[in-house]
Amino acid sequence: MKFSELIGxxxxxMSFAKEIGIVFxxxxxxxxxxxxxxxxxxxxEDEGYxxxxxxxxxxxxxxxxxSLADYTANGVPFPFRTPVxxxxxxxxxxIIDFEITGNAIDSLYLSNDLSLPSSxxxxxxxxxxxxxxxxxxxxxxxxxxxxxxxxEESFNNVEYNSVDxxxxxxxxxxxxxxxxxxxxxxxEQIVTPTITQNNEKEDNNPALRKLIAGYKFLLGRKxxxxxxxxxxxxxxxxxxxxxxxxxxxxxxGKLVELTVxxxxxxx
Numbered sequence: 529m530k531f532s533e534l535i536g537x538x539x540x541x542m543s544f545a546k547e548i549g550i551v552f553x554x555x556x557x558x559x560x561x562x563x564x565x566x567x568x569x570x571x572x573e574d575e576g577y578x579x580x581x582x583x584x585x586x587x588x589x590x591x592x593x594x595s596l597a598d599y600t601a602n603g604v605p606f607p608f609r610t611p612v613x614x615x616x617x618x619x620x621x622x623i624i625d626f627e628i629t630g631n632a633i634d635s636l637y638l639s640n641d642l643s644l645p646s647s648x649x650x651x652x653x654x655x656x657x658x659x660x661x662x663x664x665x666x667x668x669x670x671x672x673x674x675x676x677x678x679x680e681e682s683f684n685n686v687e688y689n690s691v692d693x694x695x696x697x698x699x700x701x702x703x704x705x706x707x708x709x710x711x712x713x714x715x716e717q718i719v720t721p722t723i724t725q726n727n728e729k730e731d732n733n734p735a736l737r738k739l740i741a742g743y744k745f746l747l748g749r750k751x752x753x754x755x756x757x758x759x760x761x762x763x764x765x766x767x768x769x770x771x772x773x774x775x776x777x778x779x780x781g782k783l784v785e786l787t788v789x790x791x792x793x794x795x
Contacts, residue, residue, distance in 0.1 A: 529585075529627070529628055529629075530625050530626070530627055530628075530637070531554065531563075531606070531625060531626050531627075531628055532624075532625045534551050534566070534585070534590065535551055535552055535553075536550060536551065536552070537550070537551050537588065537589055537590055538550055538551075538588075538589045538590070539551060539566065539568045539578060539583075539589070539590045539591075539592060539596075540589050540590070540591050540592070541592055541593065541594065541595055542591055542592070542593050543593045543594070543595070544595065548568065548570060548576070548592075548595055548596050549568030549569055549570040549576060549596055550568055550569055551566055551567070551568050551590060552567060552568065552569055553567040553605050553606055553608070554566055554567055554580065554605070554606050555567060555577065555601055555602055555603035555604060555605055555606070556603050556604060556605075556606050556633065557603050557604075558603070558604060558651075558652060559646075559649055559651075559652065560606075560626075560633055560636065560646050560649045560652050560657070561632065561633055561646055561647075561649075562631050562632050562633055563580045563606075563628060563631045563632075563633065564579075564580060564602045564603040564631075565577040565578060565579055565580055565599060565601070565602055565603065566578045566580055566583055566590065567605060568596060570596060574596075575596075576595075576596020576597060576599075577596065577599040577600065577601055577602070578590075578592050578594055578596065578598075578599065579592075579594065579599060580631045581631060582594060604654070605654075606626070607623065607652060607653070607654050607657065608623065608624065609622050609623070609624065610622060610623050610652075610653075610654065610655065610656060610657055611656050611657070612636075612638055612656070612657045612658075612659060613656055613657070613658050613659070614658070614659050614660065614661030615650060615658060615659070615660060615661035615662070615663045616661035616662055616663050617661075617663075618661065620638065620640070620642060620659070621638030621639045621640040621642055622638060622639040623636055623637070623638055623639075623657060624637055624638065624639050625637040626646070627643075633646045634646060636648075636649070644659060648660045746769045746773075746774055746786065746787065746790065747769055747770060747771070747774070748768065748769065748792070749768070749769045749790040749791060749792050750766065750767070750768055750769070750790060750791055750792075751763055751764070751765055751766060751767045751768075751769065751773075751786070751789055751790050752765060752789055752790060752791055753765050753789050755777070755782055755785055755786060755789060757780040757781075757782060758780075762776065762777075762780055762782060763776065763777065763782075763786065769786070769790060773786070774786070
């Protein structure tokens with residue numbers, strides 16, 4: 529059946545026993561492979577949509593159990609009168625009709641009495657339709673950015689770009705200075721962790737230097753609960769956080785847990 533045979537027919541809503549509009553188009557997928565909805569216009573000339581799968585086609589009318597207000601547009605309006613080009617750049621006509629079986633579009637009919645299967649469509653828009661020719665073209669697919677599965681993963685994959693040029697320039701003069709002075713609980717012992725413990729290791733490991741720059745706020749904090757990984761103790765409660773602790777937490781995906789499970793001197 530050609531879709532043009534449906535244009536102008538009344539759409540009757542059986543639930544309300546009344547006419548809800550007149551068919552004038554349909555929505556389709558972007559490759560012109562199937563019909564999604566009937567587009568009808570009511571007496572106030574407002575457009576509405578009816579799921580094509582829920583339409584019964586009669587001799588003179590279309591029946592449905594839904595009103596036009598039950599759906600929003602799903603797909604794009606079929607591009608009647610749109611120019612059709614092949615991939616060789618030749619204009620081969622304008623699209624004027626199409627053949628449907630169920631809700632599948634089988635063939636497209638052009639203004640010059642030419643028909644072609646919908647499988648020939650390469651890409652379609654409301655400005656033009658491109659079909660296969662002798663020349664092959666490839667549609668560039670933009671792959672979506674991978675979503676991080678959790679905040680934990682986001683923390684572990686953060687880009688450490690927080691070190692400015694001044695910080696890098698002063699690194700050699702400040703790497704042995706203490707960043708905090710912390711009093712141990714139930715002890716008079718004073719612990720003064722530094723930014724760079726194992727200086728040689730840090731100097732030879734750019735990734736570790738970035739990690740320290742991004743998480744130096746953790747250095748000198750005290751872990752307030754055991755951090756477990758794989759059923760084994762990873763970082764014990766009471767440990768003062770140093771460079772190795774941060775690296776260990778990063779390695780096992782525990783940076784978020786280390787952050788929320790540690791306190792500073794004034795907390």
